[in-house]
Amino acid sequence: MSALGAALPPGDGVAVFNGVYLSVTEEVGRRLVDGYFQDPSATEELDARFAGRYLAAVDAVATGGRPPACWRPLFQSRRHPGVRPVQFALAGINAHIGHDLALALLDTCRARGVEPDALEGDFDRIGALLTGMEERIREELMPGPDLLDVADPLTHLMGSWSLEKAREAAWAAFRALWGLRGLPELAAEFAERVDTTVGLVGRFLLTPLPSAP
Numbered sequence: 001m002s003a004l005g006a007a008l009p010p011g012d013g014v015a016v017f018n019g020v021y022l023s024v025t026e027e028v029g030r031r032l033v034d035g036y037f038q039d040p041s042a043t044e045e046l047d048a049r050f051a052g053r054y055l056a057a058v059d060a061v062a063t064g065g066r067p068p069a070c071w072r073p074l075f076q077s078r079r080h081p082g083v084r085p086v087q088f089a090l091a092g093i094n095a096h097i098g099h100d101l102a103l104a105l106l107d108t109c110r111a112r113g114v115e116p117d118a119l120e121g122d123f124d125r126i127g128a129l130l131t132g133m134e135e136r137i138r139e140e141l142m143p144g145p146d147l148l149d150v151a152d153p154l155t156h157l158m159g160s161w162s163l164e165k166a167r168e169a170a171w172a173a174f175r176a177l178w179g180l181r182g183l184p185e186l187a188a189e190f191a192e193r194v195d196t197t198v199g200l201v202g203r204f205l206l207t208p209l210p211s212a213p
Contacts, residue, residue: 017092082208098198
């Protein structure tokens with residue numbers, strides 16, 4: 001992620017999200033060694049599988065391939081002049097949490113031979129970290145209160161998406177996929193539906209807005 005960030009121009013929407021995600025992974029890395037997590041080994045594996053899905057989407061685009069539907073809005077709009085930095089950041093978070101997290105949880109449970117409950121406690125601890133990061137993201141990337149009011153389109157757009165709701169949906173999708181693990185065709189269809197739905201939310205978050213006066 002550090003190398004990717006150095007290679008991307010600052011105004012690139014993917015670079016905006018990459019910078020946010022790098023700060024999150026660095027914070028998780030610090031917490032892995034300070035006793036914050038109940039099962040650091042499982043959390044580290046989940047973190048690696050989770051990051052791998054984002055990096056796979058980046059590689060797919062770089063090689064002319066097609067990333068998952070959840071990531072397409074960000075890559076397609078990454079240079080749009082009417083999209084603000086905070087929109088790029090939240091669209092990337094939406095794709096990663098809404099789609100990739102459920103699959104990373106599923107892969108981790110399968111690889112470690114554990115039930116979902118084994119990951120739930122540390123899933124909630126990561127959520128607490130993410131909530132704090134989301135607040136910082138909004139503070140750093142959104143204009144100050146002198147430029148925003150309740151009628152501002154950006155205020156309305158950003159208030160329509162919730163990290164907590166996205167996390168709840170990701171956990172529910174993971175539990176559904178876990179329950180469908182013996183029915184691969186149904187599981188694949190469900191995962192595709194989740195991917196498409198998260199992509200639609202991403203398109204909404206990346207709605208071009210008029211420039212601030």
